[in-house]
Amino acid sequence: MALHEKPVTASSGTDRSVESASAQDGTADVVDRCSAEDRAWLDEAIRKVEADANRSADTHLLPIPLPGDWGIDLYLKDESTHPTGSLKHRLARSLFLYALCSGRIHEDTTIIEASSGSTAVSEAYFARMLGLSFVAVIPKSTSPEKISLIEFYGGTCHFVAGADEAAPESRRLAAETGGYFMDQFTYAERATDWRSSNNIAESIFNQLAAERYPVPAWVVVGAGTGGTSATIGRYIRYRRHSTKLCVVDPENSAFFDGWVQDDMTHTTGMGSRIEGIGRPQVEPSFVPTIVDRMMRIPDAASVATVRYLEKLIGRRAGGSTGTSLWAALRIIAEMRSRGERGSVVALLCDGGERYCGTYYNDAWLRENGLDLAPYTAILNTFHETGEWPTSQG
Numbered sequence: 001m002a003l004h005e006k007p008v009t010a011s012s013g014t015d016r017s018v019e020s021a022s023a024q025d026g027t028a029d030v031v032d033r034c035s036a037e038d039r040a041w042l043d044e045a046i047r048k049v050e051a052d053a054n055r056s057a058d059t060h061l062l063p064i065p066l067p068g069d070w071g072i073d074l075y076l077k078d079e080s081t082h083p084t085g086s087l088k089h090r091l092a093r094s095l096f097l098y099a100l101c102s103g104r105i106h107e108d109t110t111i112i113e114a115s116s117g118s119t120a121v122s123e124a125y126f127a128r129m130l131g132l133s134f135v136a137v138i139p140k141s142t143s144p145e146k147i148s149l150i151e152f153y154g155g156t157c158h159f160v161a162g163a164d165e166a167a168p169e170s171r172r173l174a175a176e177t178g179g180y181f182m183d184q185f186t187y188a189e190r191a192t193d194w195r196s197s198n199n200i201a202e203s204i205f206n207q208l209a210a211e212r213y214p215v216p217a218w219v220v221v222g223a224g225t226g227g228t229s230a231t232i233g234r235y236i237r238y239r240r241h242s243t244k245l246c247v248v249d250p251e252n253s254a255f256f257d258g259w260v261q262d263d264m265t266h267t268t269g270m271g272s273r274i275e276g277i278g279r280p281q282v283e284p285s286f287v288p289t290i291v292d293r294m295m296r297i298p299d300a301a302s303v304a305t306v307r308y309l310e311k312l313i314g315r316r317a318g319g320s321t322g323t324s325l326w327a328a329l330r331i332i333a334e335m336r337s338r339g340e341r342g343s344v345v346a347l348l349c350d351g352g353e354r355y356c357g358t359y360y361n362d363a364w365l366r367e368n369g370l371d372l373a374p375y376t377a378i379l380n381t382f383h384e385t386g387e388w389p390t391s392q393g
Ligand SMILES: Cc1ncc(COP(=O)(O)O)c(C=O)c1O
Pocket: 087, 188, 221, 222, 223, 224, 225, 226, 227, 228, 229, 275, 276, 277, 320, 321, 324, 347, 348, 349, 350
């Protein structure tokens, strides 16, 4: 052994945290932190997450009927058919894989997440699959249906007064308990592989391949974390498609004004009534530079549109689907007025069964001062004429 070499510190093989005293006092120059058990657990955890994906079919791209002579085709990417019932199944899988492969989750790690509900439902499912404890930090206004689902998958709910308190409270809980704060609002945009891996964008474009307009003129999505819009926007550019990306934002959300004013520090301090999208602050996962258009949509228009959708296809969806569909219909009316042909894709994020007490409950609408009538009238006009009454919604 050369004079300057210090003894190699021992790897326990069983405990990744054991290091020799010389490593702690700064005299060692080689330190191992490998653990065969930890890697074996990790291998098995990744296999389980991948096996879940392997067992799952792709989600449908539903054609939504429009008069044939309009020359425009509308599709809804139906994300409600994932095993945990929403688009957030994709995000939860990506976040778990990202955290596992980044060495942040181990056999005994408690997972903590700030969520408006749906991400927590999906993460509770993956946590249970891996035998991990899961704590969802959610606003007390979260729908009882989502709370039951989180608990059904073995998660615990920790309530906060408003959406803006969920992340700081999660951080606090993680520090106090030694748990891992998954932090979807920071990591969503980087956890998903935007080039391929059958991400939502690749899936949409592959499913359109045999249609009459295989490259959509527009894709319309909402933003909760901003992760879905980031994946779609990057994919469009990477594949050199001419498609434009429209991000819709509900009332009280910070994304629209933040984007228009180019101010990513913009806050509203208010929670969104359209669960899953709209945030009190512009979240770190929102990538403004790949968004071609933003539209602010009144909450009553979102709800009127999910009810219109039910008449159109006999299916109930969540409020955020209404937000994205309202904008898609308005874009179609614009395209028609310019004599353009092509296709438009919007997202069906989750099913309506989670919202019986809210968007499908007239008493809730009254309590929240939401009058659907003017928006239903616009939808009816559009349905009959293909035209959009100007300067409304
Ligand atoms: C219609 C719609 N689009 C997009 C999203 C995207 O969510 P995120 O920005 O977290 O990826 C949601 C989430 O609920 C949604 O409902």
